[in-house]
Amino acid sequence: MTMSVPARRRRAPTIHDVAREAGVSRGTVSRFLNGGHHVSAVSARAVEEAIRRTGYVVNRHARSLITGRSGSAAFLLTEPQEKFFEDPNFNVLLRGCTQALAAHDIPLLLMIAGTREEQRRLLRYVTSGHVDGVLLVSSHTGDPVAEQLVDAGVPVVLCGKPMGPGRMAHVAADDRDGARQMVRHLVELGRRRIGTVTGPPDTPGGVERLAGYREVLAAAGLPADDDLVETGDYSREGGERAAARLLARRPDLDALFVASDLMARGALAALTAAGRRVPQDVAVGGFDDSAAAVASRPELTTIRQPWDRISQEMVRLLLTQLSGEDTSAVILPTELVRRASA
Amino acid sequence: MTMSVPARRRRAPTIHDVAREAGVSRGTVSRFLNGGHHVSAVSARAVEEAIRRTGYVVNRHARSLITGRSGSAAFLLTEPQEKFFEDPNFNVLLRGCTQALAAHDIPLLLMIAGTREEQRRLLRYVTSGHVDGVLLVSSHTGDPVAEQLVDAGVPVVLCGKPMGPGRMAHVAADDRDGARQMVRHLVELGRRRIGTVTGPPDTPGGVERLAGYREVLAAAGLPADDDLVETGDYSREGGERAAARLLARRPDLDALFVASDLMARGALAALTAAGRRVPQDVAVGGFDDSAAAVASRPELTTIRQPWDRISQEMVRLLLTQLSGEDTSAVILPTELVRRASA
DNA sequence: CTGAAAGCGCTTACAG
DNA sequence: CTGAAAGCGCTTACAG
Numbered sequence: 001m002t003m004s005v006p007a008r009r010r011r012a013p014t015i016h017d018v019a020r021e022a023g024v025s026r027g028t029v030s031r032f033l034n035g036g037h038h039v040s041a042v043s044a045r046a047v048e049e050a051i052r053r054t055g056y057v058v059n060r061h062a063r064s065l066i067t068g069r070s071g072s073a074a075f076l077l078t079e080p081q082e083k084f085f086e087d088p089n090f091n092v093l094l095r096g097c098t099q100a101l102a103a104h105d106i107p108l109l110l111m112i113a114g115t116r117e118e119q120r121r122l123l124r125y126v127t128s129g130h131v132d133g134v135l136l137v138s139s140h141t142g143d144p145v146a147e148q149l150v151d152a153g154v155p156v157v158l159c160g161k162p163m164g165p166g167r168m169a170h171v172a173a174d175d176r177d178g179a180r181q182m183v184r185h186l187v188e189l190g191r192r193r194i195g196t197v198t199g200p201p202d203t204p205g206g207v208e209r210l211a212g213y214r215e216v217l218a219a220a221g222l223p224a225d226d227d228l229v230e231t232g233d234y235s236r237e238g239g240e241r242a243a244a245r246l247l248a249r250r251p252d253l254d255a256l257f258v259a260s261d262l263m264a265r266g267a268l269a270a271l272t273a274a275g276r277r278v279p280q281d282v283a284v285g286g287f288d289d290s291a292a293a294v295a296s297r298p299e300l301t302t303i304r305q306p307w308d309r310i311s312q313e314m315v316r317l318l319l320t321q322l323s324g325e326d327t328s329a330v331i332l333p334t335e336l337v338r339r340a341s342a
Numbered sequence: 343m344t345m346s347v348p349a350r351r352r353r354a355p356t357i358h359d360v361a362r363e364a365g366v367s368r369g370t371v372s373r374f375l376n377g378g379h380h381v382s383a384v385s386a387r388a389v390e391e392a393i394r395r396t397g398y399v400v401n402r403h404a405r406s407l408i409t410g411r412s413g414s415a416a417f418l419l420t421e422p423q424e425k426f427f428e429d430p431n432f433n434v435l436l437r438g439c440t441q442a443l444a445a446h447d448i449p450l451l452l453m454i455a456g457t458r459e460e461q462r463r464l465l466r467y468v469t470s471g472h473v474d475g476v477l478l479v480s481s482h483t484g485d486p487v488a489e490q491l492v493d494a495g496v497p498v499v500l501c502g503k504p505m506g507p508g509r510m511a512h513v514a515a516d517d518r519d520g521a522r523q524m525v526r527h528l529v530e531l532g533r534r535r536i537g538t539v540t541g542p543p544d545t546p547g548g549v550e551r552l553a554g555y556r557e558v559l560a561a562a563g564l565p566a567d568d569d570l571v572e573t574g575d576y577s578r579e580g581g582e583r584a585a586a587r588l589l590a591r592r593p594d595l596d597a598l599f600v601a602s603d604l605m606a607r608g609a610l611a612a613l614t615a616a617g618r619r620v621p622q623d624v625a626v627g628g629f630d631d632s633a634a635a636v637a638s639r640p641e642l643t644t645i646r647q648p649w650d651r652i653s654q655e656m657v658r659l660l661l662t663q664l665s666g667e668d669t670s671a672v673i674l675p676t677e678l679v680r681r682a683s684a
Numbered sequence: 685c686t687g688a689a690a691g692c693g694c695t696t697a698c699a700g
Numbered sequence: 701c702t703g704a705a706a707g708c709g710c711t712t713a714c715a716g
Binding site for chain 3: 015030034058059066
């Protein structure tokens with residue numbers, strides 16, 4: 001079936017071949033390649049032709065050696081791989097970042113470094129110049145990797161608010177206000193005994209969403225007893241267990257604010273198992289507006305995180321840093337999405 | 343909190359600095375770096391010291407420019423991202439390959455190219471030398487990307503048997519024999535009306551596992567009517583729908599061989615919804631022995647794919663190709679794992 | 685075992 | 701606008 005011998009790469013054409021073919025100098029070819037400034041229309045056309053005829057592709061190693069740039073960026077996850085696979089938000093974020101960078105012709109490498117050993121390798125890899133910058137995603141912050149990268153002079157943009165000291169470039173949704181919107185909605189529904197399943201206390205989402213919940217209850221003059229609060233781990237199972245504990249302690253609950261859609265699905269299972277109807281007996285609000293929200297039965301009322309804009313802003317901040325400027329932070333608004341569960 | 347000004351990268355130390363510091367030539371330093379052959383113990387020690395003192399790290403762009411090697415490999419997925427996230431097998435495979443390559447100090451880049459546009463970019467990226475070889479995963483074969491990479495002279499190893507013509511290096515589990523083992527098991531359980539949910543007909547698993555099923559039924563003298571066969575798409579939902587159709591058509595089914603664990607979980611849901619008990623009324627066998635198998639209720643009897651060995655072999659074949667040798671294929675045995683569902 | 689030298693393919697001031 | 705030239709940091713025969 002194979003018609004021709006596969007074209008084993010012989011000597012690949014270089015800029016020199018193109019120059020000879022086009023009848024110009026290598027300098028001119030290079031200038032054409034790098035934006036075409038100071039190249040006459042005639043030369044440009046000749047070079048263009050020559051590139052096509054020779055099948056020339058730039059040797060990125062040679063280019064990188066001079067420019068000190070690799071021309072690519074990393075999407076780094078400093079969590080165990082499972083996390084990544086389970087959470088639908090990562091999916092959306094990764095796709096968004098890939099597309100935003102593609103518009104600048106910068107490929108995005110996905111790197112996962114959950115273990116210490118992987119993180120050591122990663123650091124070596126990045127600092128040895130394979131990548132110009134890093135988009136870092138990890139829910140648990142105070143992440144040592146972030147610090148180490150920044151210390152090594154690598155441009156880094158975080159997804160989510162950093163919890164440690166020091167200012168790091170980051171993009172995040174307004175967690176606290178999102179929580180406020182949701183709990184306010186539950187209150188307006190007439191609910192009075194509103195529990196919450198939070199994220200881990202060492203994550204910004206865990207802290208901020210709980211704070212927003214408390215603010216609204218206080219403002220509404222509703223009880224915010226500690227036994228209305230349970231901690232989850234952003235996993236579906238964790239949400240189910242947390243909701244079950246809550247329900248055992250407070251069978252009189254009439255609403256539940258769950259700090260992620262995935263956990264909310266778990267909570268739904270716990271409620272169903274306990275014979276509660278949603279939303280009639282217990283109204284349930286999630287957070288994220290991820291794929292999990294619409295896959296759920298009933299569909300989840302939730303808080304939309306603007307993932308598209310988050311990824312766009314992350315890329316923008318990274319590019320800014322690459323061009324040598326200092327960057328700061330961007331906080332994006334969240335929005336209540338009403339569906340069936342509350 | 344920050345004690346010192348972050349060490350902004352000034353001029354990084356080069357091999358030249360190390361040579362001067364160690365009192366040897368750059369050639370000697372380079373030889374030390376590349377295996378230490380033809381370097382006296384004394385020189386070696388001096389270089390070692392100098393490297394530590396200067397904090398030297400090799401500039402990989404310069405090295406790559408000469409060797410023509412990037413020193414890294416890609417784990418490429420030519421499917422929509424969702425696929426990747428849903429299927430627990432990918433997770434295991436990715437981790438296995440990463441570790442096997444790490445032992446050779448080769449970082450693995452995860453690249454996802456589901457759309458045509460992404461595949462174009464990818465091809466440019468890989469052929470421009472960013473990566474020395476590709477581990478390619480895609481269930482639907484006859485994948486044009488694989489052919490294109492091979493044509494461009496890029497070392498490629500496939501996971502799974504290629505369906506197209508031409509010989510491509512690949513590693514796969516023995517799908518057909520796995521199916522035989524499972525169906526034989528169902529027959530030995532005394533089941534006589536055994537249905538199957540297959541994978542897509544354009545995937546090797548879809549074809550081979552169905553073939554194994556048919557072989558055993560024929561050998562056992564059992565009916566293998568077409569109405570006992572439904573096609574799934576390897577997703578949980580697909581499995582659920584397929585099983586429901588099967589059940590509607592053949593309410594007398596007493597066993598079901600489902601070509602993936604994920605689909606088997608869907609099938610379980612369909613059976614439960616139809617009021618069937620598993621395994622009493624209908625015995626269910628899966629395929630993969632993925633995380634889904636033990637997460638399921640009841641736990642799935644299934645066919646174990648040796649993912650660890652598969653990833654090890656994929657890496658071995660890739661390294662072989664990188665060293666210039668031709669490679670062929672490796673087929674690994676599968677194994678029946680008995681749990682509760684059959 | 686080791687140094688001097690050539691060269692990998694490209695970019696970028698520097699003169700014109 | 702354009703060419704000649706220097707140089708990025710490394711590896712690798714080639715002589716010794």
